Amino acid sequence: MSETLALEVRNITKRFPGVLANDRVNFALKKGEIHALLGENGAGKSTLMNVIYGLYSPDEGEFFVDGQPAEIHNPHDAISAGIGMVHQHFMLVPVFSVAENIILGSEVTRATKLDLRTARREIRELSQQYGLDVDPRAIVEELPVGIQQRVEIVKALYRKAKILVLDEPTAVLTPQEVEGLFRVMRQLTERGVSIIFITHKLKEVLAVSDSITVMRRGQVVGTTTPAETDENGLAEMMVGREVLLEVEKGPAQPKEIVLEVKDLSVYDERQVEVVRQVSFDVRAGEILGIAGVQGNGQTELAEALTGLRAVLSGTIHLNGVVVPFENPRALTEAGVSHIPEDRQKHGLVLPYSIADNLVLSSYYKKPYAQNGRRNFQAVLGNSVELVEQFDVRTPGPQVPAGNLSGGNQQKVIVARELSRPVKLLIANQPTRGLDVGSIEYIHKQIIKERDAGAAVLLISAELDEIKSLADRIAVMFHGEIVAVVPVDAVSKSDLGLLMAGSELKKEPESVG
Amino acid sequence: MMADTYSSLPNWKYFLRRYGVLTGLGLVVLMTTLYFYFRDPQITEAVLASTVRYSTPLVLGALCGLLGERAGVINIGIEGQMLMSAFVGFLVTAWTKSLWLGVVGGVLTGALMGLLLAFMSVTLKLDQIIGGTVINIIAIGLTGYFYQVGLAIDGKLKPIPLGPLANLPLVGKVFFDNPPITYAAIVLVFVVQYVLFYTKWGLRTRAVGEHPRAADTVGVDVYFMRYANVVLGGAIAGLAGAFLTLEAVGSFERVMTNGRGFIALAVMLFGKYTPLGAWGAALFFGLTSAIQTQVQFAGVDIPHQFIGMIPYVMTILVLAGFVGRTRVPAADGAPYEKE
Numbered sequence: 038m039s040e041t042l043a044l045e046v047r048n049i050t051k052r053f054p055g056v057l058a059n060d061r062v063n064f065a066l067k068k069g070e071i072h073a074l075l076g077e078n079g080a081g082k083s084t085l086m087n088v089i090y091g092l093y094s095p096d097e098g099e100f101f102v103d104g105q106p107a108e109i110h111n112p113h114d115a116i117s118a119g120i121g122m123v124h125q126h127f128m129l130v131p132v133f134s135v136a137e138n139i140i141l142g143s144e145v146t147r148a149t150k151l152d153l154r155t156a157r158r159e160i161r162e163l164s165q166q167y168g169l170d171v172d173p174r175a176i177v178e179e180l181p182v183g184i185q186q187r188v189e190i191v192k193a194l195y196r197k198a199k200i201l202v203l204d205e206p207t208a209v210l211t212p213q214e215v216e217g218l219f220r221v222m223r224q225l226t227e228r229g230v231s232i233i234f235i236t237h238k239l240k241e242v243l244a245v246s247d248s249i250t251v252m253r254r255g256q257v258v259g260t261t262t263p264a265e266t267d268e269n270g271l272a273e274m275m276v277g278r279e280v281l282l283e284v285e286k287g288p289a290q291p292k293e294i295v296l297e298v299k300d301l302s303v304y305d306e307r308q309v310e311v312v313r314q315v316s317f318d319v320r321a322g323e324i325l326g327i328a329g330v331q332g333n334g335q336t337e338l339a340e341a342l343t344g345l346r347a348v349l350s351g352t353i354h355l356n357g358v359v360v361p362f363e364n365p366r367a368l369t370e371a372g373v374s375h376i377p378e379d380r381q382k383h384g385l386v387l388p389y390s391i392a393d394n395l396v397l398s399s400y401y402k403k404p405y406a407q408n409g410r411r412n413f414q415a416v417l418g419n420s421v422e423l424v425e426q427f428d429v430r431t432p433g434p435q436v437p438a439g440n441l442s443g444g445n446q447q448k449v450i451v452a453r454e455l456s457r458p459v460k461l462l463i464a465n466q467p468t469r470g471l472d473v474g475s476i477e478y479i480h481k482q483i484i485k486e487r488d489a490g491a492a493v494l495l496i497s498a499e500l501d502e503i504k505s506l507a508d509r510i511a512v513m514f515h516g517e518i519v520a521v522v523p524v525d526a527v528s529k530s531d532l533g534l535l536m537a538g539s540e541l542k543k544e545p546e547s548v549g
Numbered sequence: 550m551m552a553d554t555y556s557s558l559p560n561w562k563y564f565l566r567r568y569g570v571l572t573g574l575g576l577v578v579l580m581t582t583l584y585f586y587f588r589d590p591q592i593t594e595a596v597l598a599s600t601v602r603y604s605t606p607l608v609l610g611a612l613c614g615l616l617g618e619r620a621g622v623i624n625i626g627i628e629g630q631m632l633m634s635a636f637v638g639f640l641v642t643a644w645t646k647s648l649w650l651g652v653v654g655g656v657l658t659g660a661l662m663g664l665l666l667a668f669m670s671v672t673l674k675l676d677q678i679i680g681g682t683v684i685n686i687i688a689i690g691l692t693g694y695f696y697q698v699g700l701a702i703d704g705k706l707k708p709i710p711l712g713p714l715a716n717l718p719l720v721g722k723v724f725f726d727n728p729p730i731t732y733a734a735i736v737l738v739f740v741v742q743y744v745l746f747y748t749k750w751g752l753r754t755r756a757v758g759e760h761p762r763a764a765d766t767v768g769v770d771v772y773f774m775r776y777a778n779v780v781l782g783g784a785i786a787g788l789a790g791a792f793l794t795l796e797a798v799g800s801f802e803r804v805m806t807n808g809r810g811f812i813a814l815a816v817m818l819f820g821k822y823t824p825l826g827a828w829g830a831a832l833f834f835g836l837t838s839a840i841q842t843q844v845q846f847a848g849v850d851i852p853h854q855f856i857g858m859i860p861y862v863m864t865i866l867v868l869a870g871f872v873g874r875t876r877v878p879a880a881d882g883a884p885y886e887k888e
Contacts, residue, residue, distance in 0.1 A: 092766070102662040113768035128763035130756050131879070141756050152746055190765075418666030 038366075039161040040125045041104055043091070043231040044200050045119070046511070049098035051084055053247050058084040059095070066200065071222055071232045073242040076252035077275055077472035078442045083125075085252070090122045091115040102200075116463075121193025122202040123175045125209075128186050128193075131178035135171055136160055139192045149508025163218040168224050169181050183214035190221065193246055195231075201225065202233045207241055208470060210275040211330055212500075212533075219245045237275070237472045239268045239282075240501075252276055276474045284480045287488070289508040291320035293490035294357075295461050296342075301351035303334070303341045310349065311337045313516040324483070324522075328500065330536050334516035335496045336378055339465045342494070344368050345383075355461065356464045369398045372460030376450055378496075380443070384450040387439030390429060392420035394438045395453050427452035428478065444475030451482055466497055480506060500529055500536075514538045555826035573846040577877075584698040586719055594837045594850040602797065604828075604835035605734045606631065609789035610813025611820060612741050612826035613659075616782035619745060619822060620775045621880040622670050623757035626684030627786050628810025630662040633688040634790025634830040636695075639801040642702045642794075651702075652730070652791045659779050659787020662688075667779040671772055674884035684809075693803055706730060731877075735828075737785065742824040754778055758878035771885045786810070815864065821875050837863040 044066040051059040058081050066072050069321040076082045087093045089100070091111045100107045102118045109115050115122070129138050136157050145152045145159075157173040164171050169187050186206060192199055203222075207215045220243060222232055224525055234246055242249055242281075243263045250339065251258045251274040258274050272280040296319040303312035329335055340346035344365040352359060361367050367531065377383035396405050396416050404415040420434035429437050429448045431441060437495045438449060447467070454462070457533060464483060468476040483506060487493050497503050511521045513534040520535050527535075577848055586593045596858040599867030610627045624630075642648055669680035706728040714725035724735075746753035756764040757774040764773050789809075794801050816834060819825025838861035844856050 090766075111768070112766050116768060122766070126764065128760070128766045132758045132876070134750075136761075137752060141752060141764065142769050144752060146749055149748050149751060151752060180761070184865055196767075295672055 041068055042066060042101065043103065045101040045104075046085075047101070049085060049088055049095050049444075051081075051088055051095045057255050059088065062098075062251060062252070062257050066231050066233060067248070068231055069229055069243055070247040071183075071226055071227050071234055073234045073236060073246035073249045074252065075236060075271060075275060077237060077474060078444055080252040080275070081255040082435075083204060084253055084255075085124065086204055086233070088113065090120060090202060092095060097407045100516045102115045104228075116196050116198075119197060119199040120202065121196055121198025121200065123186065123193060123204065123206060127189055129177045129185060129188060131176075133177060134173065135175050135180075135188050135191075136173035138177055138188060139173070139195050140481060143196055156492060160191060160195065164191055167191075167194060167221075167228060169194075169221060170211055181202060181214075182209050183211070184215060186210070186214075186218065187221070190225075199229065200231050200233070203234070204235045206234070207235055207236060207238060211498075212332075215241070234464065239271050239473070242271065243268065249336055253277055260320040272473045275472070280473050280477055281424060282473070282477075284477075284484055284505050286484045286506075289323040289487065291323040291508070293321055294318045294492070295321050295355065296494065297354040297357075298342070299352045301341065301353065302349040303336070303337045303346060304349050304422045305337055312341065314351070315513075315516070315518050316351075317365040317511055317518060317521060319494050320490040321490050321492050322487060323458075323508045324487050324506055326494050326503040326510045327496045327518075328492065328510055328532055328536055329498070329513035329539070333352075333513045335465070335498075335513055335538075338513070339375075339378065339463060339496055341375065342463055343377075343539040366398075372458055374454035374457070374459045374462045374491075376447075376454055376462070376464040378469075379452055380446050380467040381439075385446060390420075390435045390450055391424065391429065391438055391441070392416050392434040394449055395409055395419070395420045395434075395456075397453060399457070399537075423452040423456055426456075427482075429528050442526075444471045447475065447479065451479055455482060455486060459486055459489075460495050462486050462491050462493045464493065466499075468497075468499070468502060476502075501534055504529060504532070512536055550664075550720075550814075554744050555830065555876045564593065567710040570630065572844055574652055582719070588731060591720075592843065594719065594722045595633040596836070597719070599824065599842065600835040601723055601727065601731060603838045604831035604836070605731045606789040606797075606809050607794050607813050607834060608738060608828050608831035609734050609785050609792065611817040611831060612737060613782035613786035613789070614814050614817040615664075615820075615827060616741065616745075616754075616785070617666075617879050618817070619758045619878055620666065620778035621878060621883065621885070622775055622779050623681065623882040624666060624779065624782060625678060625681030625814065626666055626688075626810075627813050628808065629681075629685035629688030629804050630659050630666075630783050630786035631790040631793065631810050632804065632806045633662055634658040634690055634787035634796045635805060636688075636692040636790075639794040640700075640786075646703070648702075648704075648706055648795050650786070651795050652706075655791030655795070656784045657820060658789040659790060660784040663780040663786070664776075666774045666783065670884065671775045671779070674886070677882050677884075689804060692801075696801065696803055701800060702795075706796040728796045730788060730796045734792075735787060738824045738828045755878070761880050761883075765887065771887075775885070791809075798801055798834045818875050819864070819867075822878065823865075824849055828836050829854075829865050833867065834860055834864055835876020844864050 042065050046062065046064050049059050051052060062085055063410065072081050084093065091109045092112050094110055097451065100109050107118050108119060136153055139160055140156045145155050158233045160173045169191055171184065171191055173185055177188065194401060207216060209501045210218060226232060233488065234240060246263060248260060248262050250260045251271065253275060268282055298318065299316050301312060301315045302310055305311045316337065317325065327335055337346060341348050344363055347363065355371055358369055368461040382389060393416065399405055400411065404412055406412060417434060424434055425429060427448050429445050431445060438446060467479050467483065483493060495506055507524050509521060509523055510532065511525065514536060515538065610631060613630065614624050620747065634655040636649040637658040641654035642651030666680055668673040668683055670677045697859065708726050708728050711725040714719045717725065745754065753769050753774055757767060757771050761771045761782050795804060812834065816830045817827050817829035841856055841859040845853055
């Protein structure tokens with residue numbers, strides 16, 4: 038090939054105790070391309086990138102930058118080799134200004150004093166040059182996430198990065214911000230920057246990348262291009278078997294009303310009314326999807342419905358009875374299951390074992406406790422059964438939940454919530470951050486509950502998820518439900534418009 | 550929806566918001582001082598001079614604390630560092646008959662105690678509260694054990710009047726006619742303020758105390774920065790110890806720090822982790838202590854225990870009333886684990 042490679046790694050092997058995280062990995066990045074690195078959680082993508090950025094030292098392997106052999110032992114070496122990294126969790130000091138964050142570690146000084154004026158000028162020039170608008174004086178913690186990410190990119194460019202590693206950059210962004218990021222990425226490549234784009238979202242890969250390398254269990258499975266493959270092909274490479282991206286489900290058979298919400302209003306922490314006069318109902322045997330850009334009251338709505346947040350006004354009926362919604366245990370016993378938005382904060386007690394996490398809502402009942410004493414035998418037996426049934430990948434049920442991968446943590450929650458009789462399932466962002474295999478599994482479970490006669494309230498910011506799972510869709514905007522429509526009667530673009538707060542025309546032009 | 554951020558305000562408004570309360574407070578202090586000065590110049594000068602004397606070990610202790618905590622290491626061992634340094638400084642002077650060698654001995658002892666704390670909290674990743682407690686216990690134990698009754702030194706560090714400045718009314722006696730460690734403390738306040746907020750070193754120190762991983766990914770050596778700041782802080786605490794034996798008292802007594810290291814911690818918080826703030830807080834505490842002494846001299850008919858409370862009660866009131874929330878460095882007290 039006549040094209041020069043910006044970066045090449047050969048035979049990278051990295052072992053962690055008990056895990057072979059990278060197994061003789063080869064990876065080549067051409068100049069000026071966007072190269073997606075795709076793989077399930079735990080496939081070894083982040084390990085590889087941390088090796089490239091010098092945060093881990095590999096047990097074996099060679100680096101070539103611009104065709105020349107390079108030694109990379111720490112971030113400093115990587116920076117001098119022109120490699121910049123935008124970490125999934127931003128490496129920004131929240132209380133520092135943008136300029137202070139960008140110069141940290143490569144400070145400009147005059148005599149002994151930091152020369153922030155020069156730094157700000159350079160940053161402004163840089164942001165104009167690359168079309169990345171940032172205010173060097175702004176304090177980072179006051180900036181929206183999308184802008185903070187931009188600061189991270191400018192920070193890498195300030196260090197003269199020619200190779201940019203973006204580790205799951207879209208995980209924290211809203212759909213609009215994702216669009217913005219893609220524009221920025223294309224602009225960067227036009228100016229000669231090469232980008233490694235780590236993700237597990239298939240659509241994004243196909244939308245933005247020039248070539249795609251897929252990893253599975255620490256090994257590179259293959260390299261391809263968007264023209265040569267499609268979502269199904271990529272998913273199969275990632276998971277190693279055929280994956281159903283669209284869930285198969287029959288038509289809903291709605292029966293009696295299970296959850297009825299009338300004129301519900303809820304405050305957030307700042308005493309702002311973020312859920313305003315919301316009314317809807319969910320019937321047994323159907324899935325009502327609540328769509329909306331994050332931060333439009335969905336979180337607070339879910340918390341109010343599960344007894345985790347006080348209701349300001351309005352009524353909530355479960356099976357026609359007013360339930361004491363300020364008491365989560367009463368709800369659990371009335372057959373409400375809840376998959377919370379933040380699995381680590383609200384779904385699991387991370388230091389507890391899987392077995393204990395599986396009985397969090399029933400530990401006080403027989404057979405898990407008797408006369409105030411816990412029955413560990415029963416707890417363990419239950420966990421062995423559920424781990425098997427819900428396909429939780431773990432060395433054993435005594436492992437702390439915090440040691441599991443995100444997908445397996447979510448499976449533990451699903452196992453706990455769905456292993457008892459469910460009348461109403463409230464699933465809030467049930468597949469956020471999960472890989473396709475786990476998403477497929479959880480979607481199937483939700484459909485199964487619906488078909489078994491449960492009422493399901495699905496809250497999700499992923500339009501695809503709402504479209505493929507829900508039977509009816511309620512769109513939330515600024516705390517209000519602006520429309521409730523059957524899933525077949527609305528197109529994705531119309532949903533997007535509704536989520537952005539605009540009225541829908543009477544006759545939607547395209548349906549489906 | 551969002552409150553104006555500081556950066557978007559015009560300069561004078563920005564200044565008022567940020568320094569308004571401070572300026573107002575300063576004016577009030579200035580007016581009252583002048584009022585009392587014209588009523589009774591001698592007592593006023595004496596009160597102010599002892600204010601500065603009381604404040605010296607506190608502000609030095611606070612500088613020690615805030616260097617460490619800005620870098621992410623909580624130091625509750627200031628008391629022990631001071632006590633040990635006071636003792637060693639005293640011993641060195643007693644043996645060598647040199648006050649200056651004593652000061653050097655004190656500073657080195659403080660730095661060594663800092664090194665011990667840094668080793669426990671950065672390398673061994675011990676709980677930092679326990680690390681500080683270890684230092685306090687070591688200091689009390691060792692100084693108590695090796696203390697010899699009858700050991701004495703001749704004299705102590707003498708005031709050095711700064712030429713004609715020392716003859717100025719009011720401020721002359723208070724600021725320009727002090728012994729060396731007191732001068733050093735005032736200079737250090739400005740030096741540390743400058744270093745922390747206007748230099749590369751300071752930017753890195755604060756980054757390491759707020760988000761060590763972020764600092765690590767841009768090539769800042771987190772461990773080195775923490776070690777260096779804790780050791781430097783220890784040296785400053787050592788200076789405070791030397792002040793006690795070699796400049797203030799002229800002898801050593803058991804547990805003579807008498808809680809000053811802990812008050813220094815309060816002073817540091819009170820000053821919101823800034824050297825200038827800590828200096829203001831230390832002066833305030835010094836002033837209330839000086840007033841308390843004057844009240845005792847004046848022979849007011851109140852049990853002396855109550856008068857002795859004045860500085861502490863005033864501190865609590867001001868702390869609760871004016872100072873508002875203090876923002877603790879985000880990674881303060883958390884050992885850094887490299888991946």
